[in-house]
Amino acid sequence: MKISDYELFEVPPRWLFLKLSTKDGRVGWGEPIVEGMAKTVRSATSELIQRHVLGRNPLEIEKLWQRMYRGNFYRGGPILMSAISGIDQALWDIKGKEMGVPVYELLGGRIRDKIQVYQWIGGDKPSELGTDAEEKVNSGFKALKMNATSEISRIEPPAFMDKVCDRVSEVRDSVGKEISIGIDFHGRASKTTAKKLAARLEQYEPMFIEEPVRPENNEALEKIAVHTETPIATGERMFSRWDFKNLLEEGSVDIIQPDLSHAGGISEVRRIASMAESHDVGLAPHCPLGPIALASCIQVDATSRNAVIQEQSLNIHYNKGNDLLDYLSNPEAFEFQNGYIEIPKSPGLGIEIREDYVREKAKENVDWHNPIWHHEDGRLAEW
Incomplete structure (x- = not known):
């Protein structure tokens, strides 16, 4: 062959x-x-x-x-x-x-029958999240994730912090304490602001705070960790076991989020997951992407004891025009029930791609780029 x-x-x-x-x-x-x-x-x-x-x-x-x-x-x-x-x-x-x-059979066999997934609420600039959160919970999801804030300066006044807390409070009040809420900082904050926000958000008992600082500044995670008991998650912009090595050894992160389409695929993320397990760190693969990436994540989740939850992109704010299931002839492979997805039993990645539909959509002009944000004084802001 x-x-x-x-x-x-x-x-x-x-x-x-x-x-x-x-x-x-x-x-x-x-x-x-x-x-x-x-x-x-x-x-x-x-x-x-x-x-x-x-x-x-x-x-x-x-x-x-x-x-x-x-x-x-x-x-x-x-x-x-x-x-x-x-x-x-x-x-x-x-x-x-x-x-x-x-694939998971070739990795040693599955250790679980299903994996919990979370659902995104809101967009890049979060607002009016309570109703959206309640709708997602009513549809069966038991875990949600939201952006903490939009543009954020190195130092913000108390009123700014109050607005962030109000948004998280709105979601928590809407869904109650039975639902887990992840809060994504998206690397937008400085360590100064991240420390303050982490401490103030603790009262809402987040599932984790994600990328409180940019990965270039991961050494600051140790300082942020002393200001909160909330689990710290990061890793979507880290690309190999060598990128994760120092982070795991420093001991300031609780959940790593390697991306199966960025961090070396199934082979490398399986190794990263094992490294994390040896440091008592959980795995929550990053995946605001398409069906092939998600199918790959699930194969690793199936064999990883420290996998705690899986991101997926159904109805995420990026998916305009086409969504996760459109490219599959077996969309039931990603049927979410009571906040979980069953580990597939079909050969390979467990999905069947609608090749004719892929070829049709590939004729369109696709030119997505992330937004470019600016502060009021004209400086470039982190997206």
Whole structure:
């Protein structure tokens, strides 16, 4: 068996799909994407496949992963690791289908029957969240996530902090204490403001606070942690086990959030999950992406004892025009019941891609980029 061909499809709302084919007709799907940099990742994915994958045995996943990573003098980073991630997902999909088993069986077998998922509420600039939260809970979700704030300066007055707390209070009052609420700082705050917000938000008992500072400033997490008992989560902008190594050793993070389309795919995130378990740190894979990325996450969740919850993008504010289930001929694979998703039993990644629909949507002009925000004085603000 040899890899003989590949195709890449940029599709709305902001995703990039990879179809990897073997000479004997076996097909695997992956999702190599950096949101807002699809064309760049598309080029990197093509280059890696042509140099390291075409003509080779797709069942030798680790050998190919090592070639793609170590076969380049310059390694890591969002572009190269996202390209490797999508290729890795497609290789596991092929191998699972060839063996007639879900990917998790090839990773040692599942340890759970289902994984809890959370639902996003609100948008980039959160407002009027109570009603939205109540609707999501009434539809069965037991965990929610919201953005804490929009633009935020290095130092903010008490009134600003009050507004943030009021939004979280509105959600907590709407859904009660039976529901978990994650609060995403999105790396928008300085350590100064993050310390204050973390302390003030503790009264609402968040499930976690996410990316209280940008990953470049992860050394500040230790200082933030002493101001709160709320679990600290981060990791969506970290791209390999080496990026996570120091973070785990420092001991200031409670939940890591590697992205299966950014952090080396199934192969690497499985290793990162094991590293985290050895440091008593939970796993909650980042996934505001498409169905292939989510299917890959679930395969890792199925085998990881420290997996606590799974992000998914159904009805997220980014998904305009197309949503998570549109590209599947078996949307029941992602049926959420009582806040959980069942671990799939179908071979490979457990999903069936509507290839004709993918080809149709790939004809559209997809050019998503994240917003550029500014403060009142004209300075660039963190999105």
